[in-house]
Amino acid sequence: MTDMTDAPRNPILKKLPLIIIGIVALLGAFFLRDYLTFEALAENREALIGFRDDNYLVTVLVFIAAYVVIVAFSLPGATIATLTGGFLFATFPGALFNVLGATIGATAIFLAARWGFGESLGKKLEGSDGTVKKIKDGIDENQWSMLFLIRLVPAVPFFLANLIPSFLEVPLYRFVVSTFIGIIPGTVVYTSVGAGLGEVFARGETPNLGIIFEPQIIFPIIGLCVLAALPILLKAIRGKKGL
Template identity: 70%
Template sequence: MPDTTTARPNPWLRRLPLIAIAVVALIGAFALRDTLTFETLARNRERLLAFRDANYLLAVVAFIGVYTAIVAFSLPGALLATLTGGFLFATFPGVVYNVTGATLGAVGIFLAAKWGLGNRLAARMSASDGMVKRIKQGIDENRWSMLFLIRLVPAVPFFVANLVPAFVGVPLYAFAVTTFLGIMPGTLVFTSVGAGLGEVFARGETPDLSIIFAPQILLPILGLCVLAALPIVLKAVRGKKGV
């Protein structure tokens, strides 16, 4: 009699991509921390510009590929990569290349986490009782607002914003769309800083990265955070009135 049971995939096999990311991230944290620096960019700026001028399309593809790898493996240097995108390609289209690389990398680690642990964790949260289930339901009911919010709030680490949605069962399309659009404001700021690195290099200085906290920059971003949180607040207020 034929066996009609379906063999379950080895759980460790499903976790291999996530384990690989963790291992590479750990190695990269020590091996690259002194390599992916502003000083390295300053020393190699002429060669990078020459390569861009001679092979523009290849430079774009290579840049996006490197940015994707940095984000996917949580390597140090994401901010430096953003500055480099502005330095090499100007504010526009540099911001597009930066956001594309960051989004592709985020999707990579999201899929690894979702395949390895996310689906099982989401199922357990849905089947559980009490606070855990309410948290899961709250995220499901306010999915788009929550996803935009964690991307816009500067205090949320980027890798955390990549992993948490995978662990609560967020669909890939919602994650990708909110990542691409949600990181655009902050990325635009740092890309514009990178676009001015030529003058910074000429003066022998380092870029002022605290610009993100300047009122004219921070307040609009916080305004976007309020807009993203507004649907959540309105639902909570209507829910209380309905009780």
């Protein structure tokens, strides 16, 4: 009796977290697009600073919780949230609060995706043949390097970097560690931009969000990407030499 009643429900129940995330993401994109913006931050900056000065610990906890929700439900405004972290808390500890919120939110969507269909997809890939199996094996052999690469490369959307590992049977601790460490460089850059928003507001300007692509910023990040990819390159070279 138990098997007959539970079996049809399991597929839906397993996908329920992802369904909820998808619905909330769509609603958030429609209803919150005018609130999680730079203009909204500029208009409410004095109220935010006043609340922070009167309730610092509460502000920290609310901010981290809000960042978790934004990332976990793929809501618009992650960049604004990072800038806000710098604006309210300076580059440090603002960067730490940003990284914590982003990591917790990313872990939530990673677990939801894995529970929904990542585990079954991983098993299918493992049992496949030919090119697909070779790609899966190659990623498995270089998981740390691949995880750090998708976090460090600015061109990889954050939500994709959260979903891809869930399909490839990446252990939870590897995902959490690589996310926390891998997002630090970019987060520090944008948090520092947020820390300087007071002057930007005073001039009536908008922040330069393309700063991460400027030479003094992007070259060190490229260097970190090369370091992350080095083990993969060395394995490829050794494989060609038959070592």
